[in-house]
Amino acid sequence: MANKPEKFIDENGLRLDGRAVDEIRPMTIEIGVLSRADGSCYLEWGKNKILAAVYGPRELHPRRMQKPDEAIVRYRYNMAAFSVEDRARPGPSRRSIEISKVSRDAFAPIIMTKYYPSAVIDIFAEVLQADAGTRTAAINAASIALADAGIPMKGLISACAVGKVDGQLVLDLSKDEDNYGNADLPIAMTQDGEISLLQMDGNLTKEEFKKALEMASEGCRQILEIQKEALKRKFASHEEVVESLAEVADEIIEDVQKEIELIDEDFEVSELEDEDVIEITIAKTDTSEPVDKAQEEDFTEFTEDESSNVDGPEGYEADKAGERHEQ
Amino acid sequence: MGREIVVPGQLLSDNANESGSGTYVKEGRVFSLLYGVANIKNKISVIPFSGKYIPSRKDFVIGIVFETTSSNWIFDIGSPYDGLLHVSEYPRRVESSKMREVFDIGDCAILRIKDVDASMKIELTLREKGLRKIKGGRLLEVPSTKVPRVIGQNGSMVSMLKKETDCEIFVGQNGRIWINGKDENMDKLSEAIDMIIRESHISGLTDKISKFLQAEGETEDINAYEEVKDTDIEQEEIVENANSADEEYSEDAEKVNESSSKANQLPDTEES
Numbered sequence: 001m002a003n004k005p006e007k008f009i010d011e012n013g014l015r016l017d018g019r020a021v022d023e024i025r026p027m028t029i030e031i032g033v034l035s036r037a038d039g040s041c042y043l044e045w046g047k048n049k050i051l052a053a054v055y056g057p058r059e060l061h062p063r064r065m066q067k068p069d070e071a072i073v074r075y076r077y078n079m080a081a082f083s084v085e086d087r088a089r090p091g092p093s094r095r096s097i098e099i100s101k102v103s104r105d106a107f108a109p110i111i112m113t114k115y116y117p118s119a120v121i122d123i124f125a126e127v128l129q130a131d132a133g134t135r136t137a138a139i140n141a142a143s144i145a146l147a148d149a150g151i152p153m154k155g156l157i158s159a160c161a162v163g164k165v166d167g168q169l170v171l172d173l174s175k176d177e178d179n180y181g182n183a184d185l186p187i188a189m190t191q192d193g194e195i196s197l198l199q200m201d202g203n204l205t206k207e208e209f210k211k212a213l214e215m216a217s218e219g220c221r222q223i224l225e226i227q228k229e230a231l232k233r234k235f236a237s238h239e240e241v242v243e244s245l246a247e248v249a250d251e252i253i254e255d256v257q258k259e260i261e262l263i264d265e266d267f268e269v270s271e272l273e274d275e276d277v278i279e280i281t282i283a284k285t286d287t288s289e290p291v292d293k294a295q296e297e298d299f300t301e302f303t304e305d306e307s308s309n310v311d312g313p314e315g316y317e318a319d320k321a322g323e324r325h326e327q
Numbered sequence: 328m329g330r331e332i333v334v335p336g337q338l339l340s341d342n343a344n345e346s347g348s349g350t351y352v353k354e355g356r357v358f359s360l361l362y363g364v365a366n367i368k369n370k371i372s373v374i375p376f377s378g379k380y381i382p383s384r385k386d387f388v389i390g391i392v393f394e395t396t397s398s399n400w401i402f403d404i405g406s407p408y409d410g411l412l413h414v415s416e417y418p419r420r421v422e423s424s425k426m427r428e429v430f431d432i433g434d435c436a437i438l439r440i441k442d443v444d445a446s447m448k449i450e451l452t453l454r455e456k457g458l459r460k461i462k463g464g465r466l467l468e469v470p471s472t473k474v475p476r477v478i479g480q481n482g483s484m485v486s487m488l489k490k491e492t493d494c495e496i497f498v499g500q501n502g503r504i505w506i507n508g509k510d511e512n513m514d515k516l517s518e519a520i521d522m523i524i525r526e527s528h529i530s531g532l533t534d535k536i537s538k539f540l541q542a543e544g545e546t547e548d549i550n551a552y553e554e555v556k557d558t559d560i561e562q563e564e565i566v567e568n569a570n571s572a573d574e575e576y577s578e579d580a581e582k583v584n585e586s587s588s589k590a591n592q593l594p595d596t597e598e599s
Contacts, residue, residue: 039377057379057407068446110335112351112360116381117447119407147335147362150378150472154351154360155336191336231334231362235376 004180008165015165017046017174024160024172024219027140029230031148039149043141046174047131052141054149057119071116075104077138079127099135106139106159106188106197112152121151132178133161136186139197144227156227157196159188160219162212164204169212171219185209187216191224333359339371349373380406380471380501382449386440387458389466389503390451392430397423400430402438405468405501408447412438416452435461437497437505464495464507467517469524471502476527477520484523484533491540492516515540 009015019025025046034040039054060066077099079088092100103125111121123146125138136159143157163173164183178184183202189195204212333339339350340357347370349361359365363375382388382404390402390410402410412430414421421429430436437459441452452458469477477498478485489496494508494516506516519536526532 038379059407059409116407117445119447148377150361150363150375152349152360153335154353154358156334228334228337232332235332 005176008177008181009168009170015170015174016176019172021168021170022215022218024222025174027223027226029141029144029226031144031230031234037145037149039145039147039151041141041144041148043137043144045133045137045140046172047129048127048134048137049129050134050137050141051126051128052138052145053124053126054121054142054145054151055124056121056149057116057151058122060118060120065120066118069117070113071111071119071121073104073107073111073113073121073123075100075107075123075125075142077103077125077127077135079130079134083127083130083134099138102197102199103135103139103142103188106157107142107146109190109194109196110153110155110157111146112154115152121146121149132173132175133186136160136188139188140223140227144230147231155191156224157188157190158220158223158227159186159197160216160223161186162216162219164202164208164212169208169215171215183208185212185216187213187220189217189220193217193220331365332363333365333373334362335359337365339365339367339373345369345371347372349375375472377470377472380404382406382408382410382440382443382447382501384440384443386500387497388438388440388451388501389461389497389499389505390436390438391466392432392434392436394432395426395430397426400426402436402451404438404449404451405471405503408449410438410440410449410451412436412451412453416441416450416454418454430460435466435505437461437499461505464505465513465517467504467506467520469502469504469520471500473524473527474498474500474502476532477504477523479533484536487533487537488516488519488540491537492519 005016009021014020017025027043027045030042032040033042033051034053037053037055041052043050043052057071060072065072077096078092079096081087081090104123107123113121123142125142127134127138139157139159146153147156160172162169162171162185163177163181164170165173165177165181167182170177170181173181173184181202183200183204185200185204186197187195188197335358337359338356339345339359341355343352343355343357345367346352346357349359349363349372350357351360352358357371359373361373361375361378363373365371365373380388388404388410390404390412392400393403393409394401398414400412402412404410414423414426417429436453437457438451438453439455439458441450443449476484479487485496485498488494492508492512492515494506494512496516497505499505504520506513506520508516519540522539523532523536526535529535
């Protein structure tokens, strides 16, 4: 459609769309737009329109993909067929698979996957309208959707791109700048400035690259503020919200206190039982496996014993342990 | 000022000792892990706005059987992890061939979590007071983070609901609520619970709901209302002698309902 503009930056130092070289496009964020998703976010950034949804943590199938000690994260970046002027062929492409992969990795430093062993967290980012920088926009949206889903994270991820047009570095490329510029450098980072995604297309000198990193950090910092602001605003319309949630929190705190006491008591009592507990676990795993079909008879026997016995767990454990040794 | 909305990664304190649930410590400073409300008492904790139910030991939950094996019933407990009820955790002895007669697929029960191990294998039990199979009534589902709101301070909301609607109520930590009573009362109650969830951010909610229920009683359903979430679980009477045993165990249900609601409101208390 549009041909290459003659100049990207005018005499006043302004870009085609009237922005300064270090200015990002206006961003609006809406949270919780999808009622069936656990967390969702609709983000507009310039002419980019992104819908992000998060599901999970939920059970992962097939089982062989599960990681026993942590949750896995799946990220799907997809461009709608109508998101660009020429119809984008639906389905995964080389490009979208790559973007999905790097975006997933961009979230690795912040998501507390250890809290949800063998589960999965699914992130879907759909580009409804594309206008350069969709991967960074998708990451910004996904970050909010994750927070909305109540997933524990060390912080938010913010992303933006720096590019070079007319030999000059500019922040947050627009469509034409991206198409006809000399370089594109999308970066995602944590709030501490730790870089979790960095790709580059085109050429930059060492000095330009350093300068570009600085500009990107500043851009990400601004975006982080917008993200935080959006999250805080979601409930700000209800004045009482904080107050009332805190009421609930108070109740919970009291309970936590109680629970802690309970647990403490338990600890005092159960210290010696520790080894037994471990044994039970092993024995139980055995029985729940198909192997136990062959052993059904032994098994029934033991239940009989148990019910005729005292209800105390000792007899139970002993039997279980016995069974294990037989194997 | 003790409480505010926080986002993940927000600095909460410079004192690492103040780290409570929903927070983490980095370089001696406390940050938030979650999007929610920070609560500052002697420790700082963050109560999330949303999130899945993650089972923890001693929680009371309502489960739905989705599979039976020769020695276990497998329950969906509304979390990413399934719950296992071993035959030995059923109050009576059950032949492995008769597993389906005790709990068939789709049956519901009030259960307690006996143990959760590191790989999130969840062992359930029915061998405690108040735990039993659910017969009749309705099952509602609410977000598990809203459970404390439904229970209210020291169970104030639940006892008010019970009094106003004359229904039996059991609130599981996993966000499933079982109610039983007359049909019209259950309609009213599920509407009230829906309202609690919708308006969970309003303070003085217990009074508001109480007024709502009283008004409702007088005007007799002016606005027709469709409860979408409820699943009718009218069940056939359980076969054989299961009845006698079940009744024994249901006697104390009421009491336990109340004590459990208090003792189990906390979300998972993982700390980093």
